[in-house]
Amino acid sequence: MHATVGGKEILKGVDLTIKDGEIHALMGTNGAGKSTLSNVIVGNPAYEVTEGSITFNGQDLLAMKTEERAHAGIFMSFQAPIEIPGVSMTNFMRAAVNARRQALGKEPLKSTDFLKIMREKRKLVEIDQKLMNRSVNEGFSGGERKRNEIFQMAMLEPTFCILDETDSGLDVDALRIVAEGFNKLRTEETSAMVITHYQRLLDYIKPDVVHVLIDGKIVKTGGPELALKIENEGFDWIKAELA
Amino acid sequence: MKSEQQYIELYNEAGALIKQKSCPVMNAVRDEAFRVFEAKGFPSKKVERYKYTDVDAAFAPNYGISLNPIEIKAPQPCKEGDARKQYVFSLKNAPIDLAPYYNNVADKADALTALNTALVHDGLLIYVPKNECPADPIQIDNWLQGTAATMMNRRVLVILEQGAQATIIINDHAADKQRFLTTQVVEVVCKDNSHLDMYEIEETTPLCSRFSNVYIREGRDCSVKHNSITLFNGQTRNLCDVYLTGENSEVTLNGCVITDKNQRVDNNTLIDHQVSNCNSNELYKYVVDGQSVGAFAGKILVEKDAQKTTSQETNSNLCASSDARMFTQPMLEIYADDVKCAHGSTVGVMDETALFYMRQRGIPEDEARTLLKNAFMGQVIDQIQLRPLRDKLYVKVEKRFRGELDKCEDCRLCK
Numbered sequence: 006m007h008a009t010v011g012g013k014e015i016l017k018g019v020d021l022t023i024k025d026g027e028i029h030a031l032m033g034t035n036g037a038g039k040s041t042l043s044n045v046i047v048g049n050p051a052y053e054v055t056e057g058s059i060t061f062n063g064q065d066l067l068a069m070k071t072e073e074r075a076h077a078g079i080f081m082s083f084q085a086p087i088e089i090p091g092v093s094m095t096n097f098m099r100a101a102v103n104a105r106r107q108a109l110g111k112e113p114l115k116s117t118d119f120l121k122i123m124r125e126k127r128k129l130v131e132i133d134q135k136l137m138n139r140s141v142n143e144g145f146s147g148g149e150r151k152r153n154e155i156f157q158m159a160m161l162e163p164t165f166c167i168l169d170e171t172d173s174g175l176d177v178d179a180l181r182i183v184a185e186g187f188n189k190l191r192t193e194e195t196s197a198m199v200i201t202h203y204q205r206l207l208d209y210i211k212p213d214v215v216h217v218l219i220d221g222k223i224v225k226t227g228g229p230e231l232a233l234k235i236e237n238e239g240f241d242w243i244k245a246e247l248a
Numbered sequence: 249m250k251s252e253q254q255y256i257e258l259y260n261e262a263g264a265l266i267k268q269k270s271c272p273v274m275n276a277v278r279d280e281a282f283r284v285f286e287a288k289g290f291p292s293k294k295v296e297r298y299k300y301t302d303v304d305a306a307f308a309p310n311y312g313i314s315l316n317p318i319e320i321k322a323p324q325p326c327k328e329g330d331a332r333k334q335y336v337f338s339l340k341n342a343p344i345d346l347a348p349y350y351n352n353v354a355d356k357a358d359a360l361t362a363l364n365t366a367l368v369h370d371g372l373l374i375y376v377p378k379n380e381c382p383a384d385p386i387q388i389d390n391w392l393q394g395t396a397a398t399m400m401n402r403r404v405l406v407i408l409e410q411g412a413q414a415t416i417i418i419n420d421h422a423a424d425k426q427r428f429l430t431t432q433v434v435e436v437v438c439k440d441n442s443h444l445d446m447y448e449i450e451e452t453t454p455l456c457s458r459f460s461n462v463y464i465r466e467g468r469d470c471s472v473k474h475n476s477i478t479l480f481n482g483q484t485r486n487l488c489d490v491y492l493t494g495e496n497s498e499v500t501l502n503g504c505v506i507t508d509k510n511q512r513v514d515n516n517t518l519i520d521h522q523v524s525n526c527n528s529n530e531l532y533k534y535v536v537d538g539q540s541v542g543a544f545a546g547k548i549l550v551e552k553d554a555q556k557t558t559s560q561e562t563n564s565n566l567c568a569s570s571d572a573r574m575f576t577q578p579m580l581e582i583y584a585d586d587v588k589c590a591h592g593s594t595v596g597v598m599d600e601t602a603l604f605y606m607r608q609r610g611i612p613e614d615e616a617r618t619l620l621k622n623a624f625m626g627q628v629i630d631q632i633q634l635r636p637l638r639d640k641l642y643v644k645v646e647k648r649f650r651g652e653l654d655k656c657e658d659c660r661l662c663k
Contacts, residue, residue, distance in 0.1 A: 047608050051600070075610035087605040091623025100619060101609040108610070140623075157609060 006057030017221035033218035076108035080163035082154035089141035126159035130186040148179040172206040184209030204236040252289040281365035300543035311399035353435040371403025376412035385415035397427040408442035432460040440467040468494025503532030507540035514543040521554035536572035545577040563593035
């Protein structure tokens with residue numbers, strides 16, 4: 006699959022298969038195209054796929070709108086979660102949950118049921134009730150934003166999750182809470198693509214497969230030991246292999 | 249023939265009849281007002297305060313004029329023993345002498361005010377005596393009705409005596425699918441230590457044109473909040489001038505404008521700080537969609553003696569479509585040297601990253617846009633003090649953004 010942003014080719018032929026229940030870690034140098042890959046999968050309109058296809062559970066993702074992909078069970082934890090002034094977390098979540106339910110042919114949740122679910126899921130990532138009355142991500146600390154992403158994931162129960170540098174900016178305790186929250190949410194079907202620069206996240210979220218993306222291509226694929234090697238030695242040895 | 253000619257002819261023909269149906273205090277200033285109008289004609293777009301509205305075109309069609317009498321009945325008690333006091337009167341049956349007030353707050357040199365003064369035969373008086381506060385908000389519902397294109401000339405005079413307090417809501421509706429042209433002049437006299445919370449809410453139809461001039465004069469220790477809300481309209485031009493003539497007074501002007509299709513809304517405000525130690529706040533927000541055009545021009549004038557003035561003016565606008573246009577002109581004119589004033593305006597488009605974020609969570613694009621527009625306007629609605637009205641407006645604004653308020657919901661057209 007090839008993709009461009011603003012006319013510039015970023016992904017230059019990525020070939021990747023993630024099976025049900027698998028966790029794939031995606032590592033790579035800055036600007037290699039990791040975030041582009043996630044944005045393309047979830048359907049960010051700023052990115053254009055110029056060649057190739059993306060299939061999710063047999064469905065042609067590229068023919069689906071961003072929100073339809075979300076309804077199908079795709080979720081991305083944003084590297085930099087967006088602030089939405091004036092839209093409260095509660096209203097935002099209600100709109101998201103009920104839109105998905107509607108797409109799946111279910112009745113919208115009753116207000117009391119919705120709030121009950123909110124309460125349960127909040128505990129999972131230890132997020133304060135007072136944040137729920139605030140506008141989406143407005144005035145949230147870096148750690149709170151990342152926790153909020155996992156909270157939203159808990160509410161939406163996706164089957165494929167992209168964690169785009171969810172560990173960045175987190176202290177060790179927050180990292181543990183976020184990672185453990187994610188692990189609790191996993192089912193046998195849940196698969197994930199975890200983008201990270203550091204092994205410490207992968208200590209909690211254990212990958213089945215590790216890929217290295219450099220200059221828009223997956224240049225190396227291996228087991229968890231590959232991440233450890235990169236942690237210790239960086240990417241230079243891979244670049245040397247390629248040269 | 250320019251548009252004013254037909255109104256000059258109208259006055260020459262019907263002036264006597266209007267006088268006959270009117271009262272001495274209104275007739276006393278009528279001919280002079282007519283002469284001002286005759287001399288000036290309609291303001292062209294070269295006139296600074298009218299540069300965003302084509303007045304001549306709006307007044308060009310042939311409208312019939314309504315001279316129906318205004319009857320105000322004394323309020324009926326809701327239950328026995330609950331005698332309600334009357335605060336609303338017709339100008340003709342005013343309980344006090346109106347000569348010191350009528351047409352004395354308004355800008356006599358404004359051509360539209362002059363035309364209104366010449367043609368209006370009666371109007372409403374809201375009079376709150378000294379230290380009184382009506383138990384309930386005073387609500388005026390204007391219903392435009394008619395089987396032919398009709399021009400309505402409305403006049404409202406609000407007098408709050410010393411220490412008086414009032415909440416006034418003026419609603420504009422149209423009951424018929426007909427072309428209506430409204431001129432309105434509202435004069436507000438706030439005597440020392442009086443407090444007014446006022447709302448004007450327009451929910452008419454694309455066939456309606458509204459030209460409203462509001463003039464507010466505050467004495468000392470007063471507070472006035474004026475909220476102008478245009479939910480649905482055709483063409484609207486609102487002028488609101490506030491004169492701060494006594495110390496320690498404050499004024500808040502809030503505006504909420506929502507337009508789409510070919511609607512036009514032009515708000516033009518002036519806050520004149522004539523004396524020291526007054527405070528003014530202004531916040532106007534627009535969401536313009538479709539091919540609609542919005543305009544805002546607001547001037548804060550701080551005169552030489554108005555030391556220690558504090559003033560804040562903000563105009564924020566959201567262009568929700570690429571064809572919608574917004575003109576904005578915040579102005580500060582300061583002649584005093586010890587003041588704290590700020591003014592600013594923004595015109596923005598929908599936040600694409602926020603839209604994407606919401607859609608990634610499964611919120612459909614239309615819904616996401618509605619949520620963002622609603623959130624944007626929420627800041628103005630949050631300012632509304634009257635709780636039931638605020639709650640009602642949250643619902644109405646949301647409905648408006650969902651396209652469910654194409655006509656005013658209470659009117660018989662929609663039933």
